[in-house]
Amino acid sequence: MLTIQNLTKAFGANKAVDNVSLHFDRPMMIGVIGASGAGKSTLLRMLNRLETETSGTITFEGREISALKGGDKRRWQADCAMIFQQFNLVPRMDVVSNVLHGTLNRRSTIATMFNLYPQADIHRAIDILDRLGIAAHAAKRAEALSGGQQQRVAIARAVMQNPKIVLADEPIASLDPMNAQIVMDDLRRIHDEDGRMVIANLHTLDTARRYCDRVIGMRAGRVVFDGTPAQLTTGVARDIYGADASFSEAATSTSIDTLDRPTQAKRAERA
Structure with missing residues (x-):
C-alpha cells in the first residue's frame, strides 16, 4: 500500500532522514517515536510533499508520490491530510469555516476567494464536528476554543478532505493529559471506523503502546526499531533515545493515572 525506499533528506551536510525504507501493506495506526531532531517531522513532511526528498522514492498504491508535480501533487496532499502540533487554524474564522478549508484542494480559486461552499459540504462539516x-462550537471563532478543542477542529478539517492517509505531527505535544487522550481516541477512531491509515509522531511510549498497531523508532535520521507495541520494551526505548539506565518512562507519560501516582504515594505516606 505505502512503500518508502531509501528515502533521504539532507540539509547541507546534515541528513535529517537517512536512507529510510519502510513498507505498510494495509491501513493501520502507526506511531513514530524518537528524540527531538530524530527526523520524525521531516519524514512526515516528505510523505505529504511539503518537503522534497534528496533521494529515494515514496510509492502509494503503485503510484510514485515523490515524482508528482503541480495539480497531481496538490491532489495527493488532499489524499494525505496533515495535522500539526500548533493546529494551523485561522484564529478569527469560525470553526465550521476552518473545517471547510479541508476542501480547498478541490475548489476553484473564485469560490475560495468569496468563501462559497456547497450546502452539502457545510452539512458534512457539521456532521464531522x-x-x-x-x-x-461550530459558530465560534477558533481562537475562542481550548487547545484540545482546536486540535479536534484540525482533525475535523483533515477528515473533511476525505484522505486515504492522515499524518499527525506531534498532535498531543502541547496538550494536557486529558485532552491528549481525547485527541488520540479520535485519531484511533478515524482509523478503526473509516479504515484510514494514520501515522502519528509521538513523544511518549505509553501513547504509542496504547494506540498504535506498529511503532517505528528513529534516531539521528535512521530507523532503529520497527515492531509491535509489545516489542517496545524499556531497553529498546533506551536505544531509540540514546539514554542510559536512568531513563524513566514515567517522566514522559501522558497517562493521567501515571502522572497521578506521585500524588497518591504522598497521600499514602501521610496516612
Whole structure:
C-alpha cells in the first residue's frame, strides 16, 4: 500500500532522514517515536510533499508520490491530510469555516476567494464536528476554543478532505493529559471506523503502546526499531533515545493515572 525506499533528506551536510525504507501493506495506526531532531517531522513532511526528498522514492498504491508535480501533487496532499502540533487554524474564522478549508484542494480559486461552499459540504462539516463532540462550537471563532478543542477542529478539517492517509505531527505535544487522550481516541477512531491509515509522531511510549498497531523508532535520521507495541520494551526505548539506565518512562507519560501516582504515594505516606 505505502512503500518508502531509501528515502533521504539532507540539509547541507546534515541528513535529517537517512536512507529510510519502510513498507505498510494495509491501513493501520502507526506511531513514530524518537528524540527531538530524530527526523520524525521531516519524514512526515516528505510523505505529504511539503518537503522534497534528496533521494529515494515514496510509492502509494503503485503510484510514485515523490515524482508528482503541480495539480497531481496538490491532489495527493488532499489524499494525505496533515495535522500539526500548533493546529494551523485561522484564529478569527469560525470553526465550521476552518473545517471547510479541508476542501480547498478541490475548489476553484473564485469560490475560495468569496468563501462559497456547497450546502452539502457545510452539512458534512457539521456532521464531522458532531462526530468529534464539538458541533456546539461550530459558530465560534477558533481562537475562542481550548487547545484540545482546536486540535479536534484540525482533525475535523483533515477528515473533511476525505484522505486515504492522515499524518499527525506531534498532535498531543502541547496538550494536557486529558485532552491528549481525547485527541488520540479520535485519531484511533478515524482509523478503526473509516479504515484510514494514520501515522502519528509521538513523544511518549505509553501513547504509542496504547494506540498504535506498529511503532517505528528513529534516531539521528535512521530507523532503529520497527515492531509491535509489545516489542517496545524499556531497553529498546533506551536505544531509540540514546539514554542510559536512568531513563524513566514515567517522566514522559501522558497517562493521567501515571502522572497521578506521585500524588497518591504522598497521600499514602501521610496516612
